[in-house]
Structure formats: structure tokens, C-alpha cells
Amino acid sequence: MNLSIAYFKIREILLHPLSLVLIFFIPLGLTLIVGHLVEKGQKQLEIPIAIIDEDHSDFSRLLVERISGQAKIHLYQVSGEKAERMLLRNDVDSVFVIKKGFQKRLLTGEREQSIEVWISPFSMAEGIVREVIASETARLTSDVKAADWVVKVYKSLDIQMDSSKTWNAAYDYTDSQWEPEPLMTIQYDQLYLEESGAGKSGFGDSPYLRLWTFFTMLGCFLTSDWIVREKGVLFFRIQSTYHGLVSYLIQNTVALFLFHLFQTLLTFYIFVKTNIIQMRPELLLLMFVYLFVCLSFSIWSASFINQIGSYYIVSFLFVIIIGILGGSFFPVQEFSSTLLKLSVIFPQNLLLSSNQMNIQTPLFISGAIVLWILAIRRLWIKR
Amino acid sequence: MDTCDSEVVDKAMIQIENVSKFYGKKPSLQGVTLKIEKGEVFGVLGPNGAGKSTLLSILSAISMPASGRVEINGLDLKKQAKLVREQIGYVPQDIALWEHLTVKDNLIFWSKFSKRRVSKEELFELCRTVRLQGKWNEKVSSLSGGMKRKLNIAAALIHNPDILLMDEPTVGIDIQSKLEINQYIRDLARNGKTIVYSTHDMSEILYLCNRIGVLKSGVLQFSGTIAEAREMVKRKGFLPNSDEELIYLLLQDDSLEKPLPYF
Numbered sequence: 223m224n225l226s227i228a229y230f231k232i233r234e235i236l237l238h239p240l241s242l243v244l245i246f247f248i249p250l251g252l253t254l255i256v257g258h259l260v261e262k263g264q265k266q267l268e269i270p271i272a273i274i275d276e277d278h279s280d281f282s283r284l285l286v287e288r289i290s291g292q293a294k295i296h297l298y299q300v301s302g303e304k305a306e307r308m309l310l311r312n313d314v315d316s317v318f319v320i321k322k323g324f325q326k327r328l329l330t331g332e333r334e335q336s337i338e339v340w341i342s343p344f345s346m347a348e349g350i351v352r353e354v355i356a357s358e359t360a361r362l363t364s365d366v367k368a369a370d371w372v373v374k375v376y377k378s379l380d381i382q383m384d385s386s387k388t389w390n391a392a393y394d395y396t397d398s399q400w401e402p403e404p405l406m407t408i409q410y411d412q413l414y415l416e417e418s419g420a421g422k423s424g425f426g427d428s429p430y431l432r433l434w435t436f437f438t439m440l441g442c443f444l445t446s447d448w449i450v451r452e453k454g455v456l457f458f459r460i461q462s463t464y465h466g467l468v469s470y471l472i473q474n475t476v477a478l479f480l481f482h483l484f485q486t487l488l489t490f491y492i493f494v495k496t497n498i499i500q501m502r503p504e505l506l507l508l509m510f511v512y513l514f515v516c517l518s519f520s521i522w523s524a525s526f527i528n529q530i531g532s533y534y535i536v537s538f539l540f541v542i543i544i545g546i547l548g549g550s551f552f553p554v555q556e557f558s559s560t561l562l563k564l565s566v567i568f569p570q571n572l573l574l575s576s577n578q579m580n581i582q583t584p585l586f587i588s589g590a591i592v593l594w595i596l597a598i599r600r601l602w603i604k605r
Numbered sequence: 606m607d608t609c610d611s612e613v614v615d616k617a618m619i620q621i622e623n624v625s626k627f628y629g630k631k632p633s634l635q636g637v638t639l640k641i642e643k644g645e646v647f648g649v650l651g652p653n654g655a656g657k658s659t660l661l662s663i664l665s666a667i668s669m670p671a672s673g674r675v676e677i678n679g680l681d682l683k684k685q686a687k688l689v690r691e692q693i694g695y696v697p698q699d700i701a702l703w704e705h706l707t708v709k710d711n712l713i714f715w716s717k718f719s720k721r722r723v724s725k726e727e728l729f730e731l732c733r734t735v736r737l738q739g740k741w742n743e744k745v746s747s748l749s750g751g752m753k754r755k756l757n758i759a760a761a762l763i764h765n766p767d768i769l770l771m772d773e774p775t776v777g778i779d780i781q782s783k784l785e786i787n788q789y790i791r792d793l794a795r796n797g798k799t800i801v802y803s804t805h806d807m808s809e810i811l812y813l814c815n816r817i818g819v820l821k822s823g824v825l826q827f828s829g830t831i832a833e834a835r836e837m838v839k840r841k842g843f844l845p846n847s848d849e850e851l852i853y854l855l856l857q858d859d860s861l862e863k864p865l866p867y868f
Contacts, residue, residue: 224717226717227714227717227718230713230714230717234706234710238705454699455697455698455699455700455701456701456702456703458662458667458697458701459695459697459701459760460718461665461666461667462665462666462667462690462693462695462770463690463715463718463719464687464690464691464718464719464720464764465717465718465719465720466687466690466718470718
């Protein structure tokens with residue numbers, strides 16, 4: 223087969239910066255920019271609080287450390303004066319003061335009023351943070367109580383021991399019971415999450431991969447506009463040539479696919495290097511399949527539309543709708559069982575919900591081939 | 606009116622026998638029989654919707670006839686469509702060029718569609734013959750309408766076809782460019798190219814065509830020389846004062862039996 227048309231198309235794309243922008247910047251550049259903004263926005267969703275440690279004891283330091291380790295709390299450990307200013311400026315939602323004698327009170331089994339809270343009229347999440355701190359304080363007091371009880375039992379049974387060592391061992395053992403999660407945690411029903419596999423795969427957790435599915439589909443649609451531009455008189459004339467229209471369509475699509483493939487490889491490399499995803503060849507293959515589906519889908523869509531302006535409008539709306547329903551922006555399938563069932567027909571499901579090649583993969587590949595053949599047929603018959 | 610002779614002539618470059626084509630149920634061509642000799646410029650005339658473009662799209666192997674037989678340079682159109690395409694150069698009514706590419710790249714790209722390998726030097730020579738050598742590295746979007754038309758013709762000649770099918774190739778351009786293109790087409794015919802030329806322009810028909818064919822509602826009403834056309838209308842009782850009037854008569858939708866207001 224003469225591939226000179228494909229070579230020429232590759233050269234044409236390389237020489238035209240706009241084509242390269244559409245192929246590389248939209249899927250990769252915009253994914254990184256918007257993904258970064260989304261991540262930044264997620265950080266801004268953390269509750270800012272200030273904490274003043276007046277006790278400077280082991281317990282108070284442990285409490286501060288554990289609160290700062292909470293995912294949705296952003297903690298500032300500051301002086302009393304600064305905390306007050308931050309609260310007045312609404313830089314923090316609330317201020318918690320670990321009062322002097324905190325450790326001593328906890329060791330005697332008293333925990334009431336050991337921590338003071340300052341709030342402003344604009345405090346909104348103080349109740350949630352109060353519960354988190356109360357939980358951590360309860361952990362400390364229950365550890366102390368348990369350790370005290372063990373030492374007391376040993377003594378009542380006249381067992382020889384080093385009180386301090388036994389107390390520490392009992393304390394550590396009790397504390398370890400809080401890992402990996404707090405005691406008496408309710409097992410919530412996570413039916414949708416588990417069925418969809420979103421919680422298990424690790425692929426769908428990253429906003430970057432979700433956004434990549436959206437921007438790649440958009441990039442495919444925008445780079446398939448040549449069909450709408452050329453399907454009139456150029457395709458007509460090409461049909462009168464020796465190599466003909468089918469050869470032209472195949473070679474042009476192959477050239478375009480190669481560029482998108484390179485973009486996907488580059489994206490995968492950057493995602494792995496920045497720890498957005500794990501190095502899994504299977505994921506790369508699924509990304510290639512997704513790309514192939516997107517390209518076939520966009521070519522098929524372009525075969526229906528004759529006006530370039532209409533094509534851009536329809537493409538944009540189409541990609542947004544597919545993006546929302548397919549879960550490119552958020553795990554929409556967790557909202558209802560209907561959306562969950564519906565999500566299997568969207569190509570995003572290949573990457574965001576499935577964690578491996580499954581029955582869907584060959585089905586999507588076959589579907590993409592069928593769409594591609596239908597597009598050629600349609601463009602041919604229209605002559 | 607007369608219809609052309611359907612007997613087979615061995616030397617005919619294009620031979621069409623009883624060809625019909627339908628779009629849905631509507632006939633676009635009905636029983637057209639025609640032969641065109643090598644080196645001939647054959648003008649296809651007819652009102653809009655008469656079937657001129659359909660005839661050209663069949664001859665260029667873009668669409669196939671529903672019935673009948675077409676032979677191009679000895680090749681059967683239905684059985685050897687791909688080889689037929691290498692024998693013909695098609696110039697569509699609209700500009701079929703990539704506007705964002707240069708003249709050079711357009712010619713190179715079109716050359717990729719032919720079986721024959723064409724060198725850059727040959728393409729530049731072709732560009733020179735249509736007097737566009739000064740625009741070799743310029744984008745098509747920057748060319749005038751006349752220049753685009755010339756390049757549109759040049760793109761059809763890249764693979765040096767024996768037959769050139771031209772669908773109103775000079776529509777909408779200035780007189781100077783039109784004269785240049787017409788002169789070039791005559792030169793091509795003199796050099797042995799067979800040209801099928803569709804146009805509404807009477808002056809072009811008279812200047813270029815050795816013979817004409819008149820299509821009306823998909824039926825070939827007449828084919829022959831201008832002199833034969835004059836004889837035919839004379840037999841019907843009309844005496845046009847000029848060749849333009851003669852062609853006007855031939856193109857009337859009404860039957861020649863009726864007197865025409867023009868005269």
C-alpha cells in the first residue's frame with residue numbers, strides 16, 4: 223500500500239502549530255493545568271483551624287500531630303495573639319486552645335474543659351472539627367484509662383511487675399486498637415462504589431486521568447474537523463483519483479492516530495513520573511483503546527455534519543455531555559444505580575471504572591471499528 | 606431533434622452506450638449514447654439540472670451508471686474503474702484545493718493520489734505552463750480567483766491523463782484569466798488530450814469545442830458540430846442570425862416547434 227498520503231499528512235501536521243496545539247496542548251496541557259487547579263481547589267476545601275498549645279506536653283504534641291494528619295483539616299499551630307488575629311480576619315474557621323495541664327488532667331481521667339474553643343460569627347465547620355478533636359482526646363483518655371486498669375488488675379492479683387513498663391505496654395496496646403481506623407466505626411454501605419470498582423481501581427481517583435478522558439475526546443473531535451472541511455468538493459475530486467477516497471481516509475486517520483498515540487504515551491510518562499498513576503502497561507493499553515474509540519467516534523460524527531461551525535458547536539456539547547455521563551468530571555455513577563448501569567456504555571468506563579482489560583475492551587474496539595467503517599461508507603455514499 | 610449515432614467506432618476515446626442514471630426514482634440521465642474522439646474538445650451543454658454534472662461524474666468514475674456501458678480509452682468503466690481513473694483528470698466546478706497549503710504542496714499532495722510517480726521538477730514545469738511559477742511557494746488562500754482556477758486545472762493534469770473532464774472550470778473569473786485558460790485548453794487538445802467541457806458560456810463553446818452535446822432532462826437532444834446544429838434548426842424552420850443565437854435555440858427548454866420570444 224502506498225503510504226505517501228499519510229507521510230504528507232504527518233509532515234503537514236508537524237508544520238502547522240495549530241494542529242500540534244490541538245493534538246498535544248488540549249489533551250495534555252489542559253489536563254495538567256485544569257488538574258492542578260482542581261487539586262488546588264480540593265486543598266482549599268480543607269477546613270482551616272488554628273491551635274494553641276499552652277501545655278507543651280507529650281499528649282498535647284501528639285494531639286496536634288494527629289489533627290494535622292487529618293485529610294480535610296488544615297492546621298496552623300500559632301500563638302494566642304496570632305490565632306486571635308487569624309480568627310478576626312476569617313483566615314481560620316475556629317481556634318482550639320490546649321490548656322495548660324492538659325496531660326495532667328487526662329492522666330487523672332478528666333478530659334472535660336481541657337480544650338477551649340474560640341469561634342467567630344462566621345465559623346461554619348467548628349462543630350465538625352470539635353468532633354475530630356474530641357475523638358482524638360477520647361483516644362488518649364481511653365488509652366490512659368485502659369493502662370491504669372491493667373496496672374490496677376496486676377496489683378490486685380499481686381503480680382510482680384514494673385508498673386511503668388506495664389502501664390506503657392498497656393497504653394501502646396490500647397492505642398494500637400485504633401488503627402487502621404477508630405474503634406466502633408460503623409461499616410457504611412458502599413454499594414455503588416464497590417459495584418463500579420471506582421474505589422478499588424485507583425485509576426479513577428485522580429482528577430488528572432478523569433480530565434484526560436475529557437480533553438482527549440475533545441482533541442479528537444477538534445482534529446477530525448478536516449472531514450467536515452473536505453467532504454464537499456475535495457472528497458469528490460479525490461474519488462476521481464487512482465488511489466481514491468478510502469485510501470485517503472485511512473491514511474489521514476492513521477497519521478492523526480499516530481500523533482494522538484504519541485500524546486497518550488507522553489501523558490502516560492508524565493503521569494507516572496509525577497505519581498499521578500502507577501506504572502501499569504495495562505493502563506497504557508486501555509488509554510490507547512480509549513483513544514481509538516474517541517477517534518472513531520469523532521470521525522463518525524463528522525461524517526454527519528456539513529457546516530464547520532455546526533460541527534464545533536455539536537462536538538463541544540456532545541463531548542461535555544458524554545464527559546459528564548461518562549464520569550470525566552466526577553464519579554457520576556455513584557449518584558444512582560441507573561447512572562451506574564448507564565456508565566458501562568461510555569468509553570470513559572474503560573479507564574475510570576474498570577481496573578483491567580475485561581469483556582468491555584474488545585466490545586469497545588469492535589464498536590470503534592464499526593463506527594469507522596460506517597463513517598467511510600457514509601462519506602462514500604454521499605458522493 | 607437528432608440523437609447521435611450509436612454505432613461503435615474503434616478509435617473513440619470515450620464511448621457511451623445507452624447510459625442511464627437515477628437519483629432515487631428521478632432519472633438524471635436517460636439512454637445517453639455518445640462517442641468522443643481523441644484530441645477532440647467536446648462541449649456539454651444544457652440548462653441547470655439537465656444531467657451535465659452526472660455525465661461528468663460517471664466519466665470520471667466517481668459514480669457508476671445504473672445501466673448501459675461506458676468505455677474509456679478501451680477500458681470498461683464498471684470493471685476497470687481504478688485504471689480508468691488514472692486515464693482521466695477531473696476539474697470540478699468548485700476549487701478543490703487545500704487553501705492553507707502552498708501551490709507547491711497542493712501539487713505534491715495531489716500527485717500522491719496518482720499511480721505514477723511525479724517529480725518536483727515536473728510539477729514545477731506544470732506550474733510554469735499555467736503561469737503560476739511565481740506563486741510556487743505561496744499559499745493558495747493568497748491567490749486570486751483566476752490563479753486558483755488555473756491551479757485547479759493543473760492539479761488534474763499532474764498524472765498526464767489522456768482525458769480531461771472539465772465542469773465549468775472558468776466560472777466566476779475575470780476575462781483575462783478566462784482567455785488564458787481557454788487558450789491553454791486549446792493547446793492541450795492540440796497536444797492530443799481529449800477534453801469534455803461543460804459550460805454555460807456560449808463564447809467558450811464557440812471558441813473551444815469541435816463538437817457539442819445538448820442535454821435536457823437527462824436526455825441527449827443533440828450531438829454534433831455547430832454546422833450540423835445549424836442544419837438541424839434550419840430543417841425545423843429557424844434561421845438564427847449568429848452562432849450565439851443558434852446555441853440559445855438549442856438550450857431552450859421548450860420545443861423548437863414553438864416560436865421563441867428572443868427572435
